[in-house]
Amino acid sequence: MKTEPYYIEPNQPLTNDYLNRFERVKDLYDFNPWDDHSSSERLEWLEKNSHLKVNRADLSACLKYYNQKIGNTESAFQNIESLKEKETLVVVGGQQAGLFSGPLLTIYKVVTIIKQAREASSKLNRTVVPVFWIAGEDHDLDEVNHIQYLSSDMKLKKFKIEASEQTKAPISDLKFHLDEWKKALGIIDEELIETEFKKGIMDRLDTIVETSDTLVDVFAKMMIWLFGHSGLILLDSNDAMLRQLEVPMFDKMIKQNALLNETIIHGKEQVESLGYVPQADMNELQSNLFYIHQRERLLLKRTNQGIYTDKNHKVLFSEEELIQELKSHPERFSNNVFTRPLMQEYLLPVWSTVLGPSEIAYWGLLKASFHLFDMKLPIIQPRFEYTILESTIQKHMNKYDLTLEDVTDHFKDKKKEWLVGQDEVNIEQQFKQVKESFENLYEPILSTVENINPGLLKLGLTNKQKIIDQISFLEKRSINAFESQHDASIRQLDRIGLSIKPIEKPQERVYNIVTYVNKYGFDWLQTLIEQPIEEKNIHSIIYLP
Structure with missing residues (x-):
C-alpha cells in the first residue's frame, strides 16, 4: 500500500480559510494550529486552569468502568490510568455510532486522533492519549441505522436495522433484537466476496452482535477490534456515570443560560460579518439543552418568562425546578451541538480536538461561549481525509485516460465524451436533424389546416407531437442498442x-470499512496509523493492490 497527497478544497468556505488562510478567521478561534507558539500557549493555559476541569481520579474511574463494560484492551486501560496524572493530556474527537462503525470518515477520524496523540506526545514530551467520544446521546436513528454498499451487479444498495421500539430515545438506550442483527449479518455475508479474511471477519462480527444490545455497543466493540491495540479510550456521551460528573457544568449552563445563548448568537453575527454562512440553526430562545422525558429526548427552549419547555409543552420547569431535576436525575439531561464542545472541554484535559470540515465551521461560533465559562477553544486539528483507489479502478481509469479530478468533478461529462467518441454515425446529431427537418416540413401543413378549419389546429399539433415522440422512441432504442455494444466499457466506467x-x-x-478489510x-x-503526519496534508489517496 502507498499513499500520496491530493488536494481537495473543502466545501465549507470557513473551513477552507481555516486550513489555508488562517489570518482571515483568526478572531473566531483561540489557537492557530499552524503556529508553533500555539503549543506552548495551550500548554500554559491548561496548567494554569486545571481547576476548571473535572477531578482526574473521578474521570479515570468513570472511563475505566465504561471501557471494562465494552471489553477494551490493556493498552487502553493503561492510558485511562495515566489520566490520573496531572501531566497527561488528550487528543479527542467524536462521531455518531454508525451501523458496523458507520461510514469511512469515522474510521479516518479515529486514525487522525491516534496519530495526533502520538505526535503530541513526542512534541510535548509527556503522555497524550487518544479519546473517542461516541455521540450516544443523539436520538436520530435514521442517520446511523444503515449501511450503503456497492453490490456485485454494480448497484449502490442500502440496508438498515430496525430498533425494538419506535421512540426518540438516545441511541445508547435503544435495544435491537438479535434476529435483526443476524439478518444484517446475513446480508453482509451474502454481499462480501470470498477472501482469506472473510471467515475471520464474519466470526468476529457474529461475536460482537451476540454480546451486544445496542447500536452503541456494537460500534464500541468494533472500534476496539480495529483500534484497541492503539490504546484508544472510548467514551459514551450518554453514559449515566459520566452524566454524574457533568452535573456542575450543566448547573452553570442553566444558571447562565440566557448569557450562553447570547454568546452563540454573537458568534453567529461574527461569522456572518466575515462573509460566511453559519453551519447550525439557532434562535434567541433556545436553551441548547435536551431533557429526556418518558424515553423521548426533548429539545428545551427558554420562554421570555424564564420557563423551560419543549415545543409541545410535554414538560415545564422554572430555572429552580430544572436545577433540582438536574440534581435528582442527571441522566435525564443531554447536550446539543453547541454545548457538547463545552462539556468535552470541562470533562477532559484537552490538548487538541479533531474535527471534520463542518465541525470546524460551527466551532467558529463558540469562542465567546467558551470564554463565558472561563475556558478556551482547544487547538482544532482537521480530520484526515482519504480516497481509496483499488488497483482494478486504477487500471480502468488508465484505460479511459481519466484523472481523479475527472472522476470527482467532471465524471458525467467525461463518460458522455467517451461515448460520443465511439459513435461513428453520430446518432444523437442525426436524430436531432431529423426532428428539425420534420418540424420545418410540418409547419406549412399546420398553417393550411388552420386556414381550412381553426378547430383542426389542435389535432394537427397533437399529431405532430405523436410523430416526434415516435422519432424520440426510435432514438432512445438506437442509443440503447449502441450502448449495449459497449456494455462492458460502460460497466467499467x-x-x-x-x-x-x-x-x-x-x-x-x-x-463502510468492512468491504475493504475483507478484500485487503x-x-x-x-500503515495509515503509523505514517508520520505531513504538515497541512489533509487529503491523501490510498492505493490498494
Whole structure:
C-alpha cells in the first residue's frame, strides 16, 4: 500500500480559510494550529486552569468502568490510568455510532486522533492519549441505522436495522433484537466476496452482535477490534456515570443560560460579518439543552418568562425546578451541538480536538461561549481525509485516460465524451436533424389546416407531437442498442464513478470499512496509523493492490 497527497478544497468556505488562510478567521478561534507558539500557549493555559476541569481520579474511574463494560484492551486501560496524572493530556474527537462503525470518515477520524496523540506526545514530551467520544446521546436513528454498499451487479444498495421500539430515545438506550442483527449479518455475508479474511471477519462480527444490545455497543466493540491495540479510550456521551460528573457544568449552563445563548448568537453575527454562512440553526430562545422525558429526548427552549419547555409543552420547569431535576436525575439531561464542545472541554484535559470540515465551521461560533465559562477553544486539528483507489479502478481509469479530478468533478461529462467518441454515425446529431427537418416540413401543413378549419389546429399539433415522440422512441432504442455494444466499457466506467464518488458524495461519506478489510485485510489501516503526519496534508489517496 502507498499513499500520496491530493488536494481537495473543502466545501465549507470557513473551513477552507481555516486550513489555508488562517489570518482571515483568526478572531473566531483561540489557537492557530499552524503556529508553533500555539503549543506552548495551550500548554500554559491548561496548567494554569486545571481547576476548571473535572477531578482526574473521578474521570479515570468513570472511563475505566465504561471501557471494562465494552471489553477494551490493556493498552487502553493503561492510558485511562495515566489520566490520573496531572501531566497527561488528550487528543479527542467524536462521531455518531454508525451501523458496523458507520461510514469511512469515522474510521479516518479515529486514525487522525491516534496519530495526533502520538505526535503530541513526542512534541510535548509527556503522555497524550487518544479519546473517542461516541455521540450516544443523539436520538436520530435514521442517520446511523444503515449501511450503503456497492453490490456485485454494480448497484449502490442500502440496508438498515430496525430498533425494538419506535421512540426518540438516545441511541445508547435503544435495544435491537438479535434476529435483526443476524439478518444484517446475513446480508453482509451474502454481499462480501470470498477472501482469506472473510471467515475471520464474519466470526468476529457474529461475536460482537451476540454480546451486544445496542447500536452503541456494537460500534464500541468494533472500534476496539480495529483500534484497541492503539490504546484508544472510548467514551459514551450518554453514559449515566459520566452524566454524574457533568452535573456542575450543566448547573452553570442553566444558571447562565440566557448569557450562553447570547454568546452563540454573537458568534453567529461574527461569522456572518466575515462573509460566511453559519453551519447550525439557532434562535434567541433556545436553551441548547435536551431533557429526556418518558424515553423521548426533548429539545428545551427558554420562554421570555424564564420557563423551560419543549415545543409541545410535554414538560415545564422554572430555572429552580430544572436545577433540582438536574440534581435528582442527571441522566435525564443531554447536550446539543453547541454545548457538547463545552462539556468535552470541562470533562477532559484537552490538548487538541479533531474535527471534520463542518465541525470546524460551527466551532467558529463558540469562542465567546467558551470564554463565558472561563475556558478556551482547544487547538482544532482537521480530520484526515482519504480516497481509496483499488488497483482494478486504477487500471480502468488508465484505460479511459481519466484523472481523479475527472472522476470527482467532471465524471458525467467525461463518460458522455467517451461515448460520443465511439459513435461513428453520430446518432444523437442525426436524430436531432431529423426532428428539425420534420418540424420545418410540418409547419406549412399546420398553417393550411388552420386556414381550412381553426378547430383542426389542435389535432394537427397533437399529431405532430405523436410523430416526434415516435422519432424520440426510435432514438432512445438506437442509443440503447449502441450502448449495449459497449456494455462492458460502460460497466467499467460506472464502476469507476461508483467507487470514487457514489451518489455525488465523497467515498468516505458513503461506504463502510468492512468491504475493504475483507478484500485487503487490516495491514493498510495500521500503515495509515503509523505514517508520520505531513504538515497541512489533509487529503491523501490510498492505493490498494
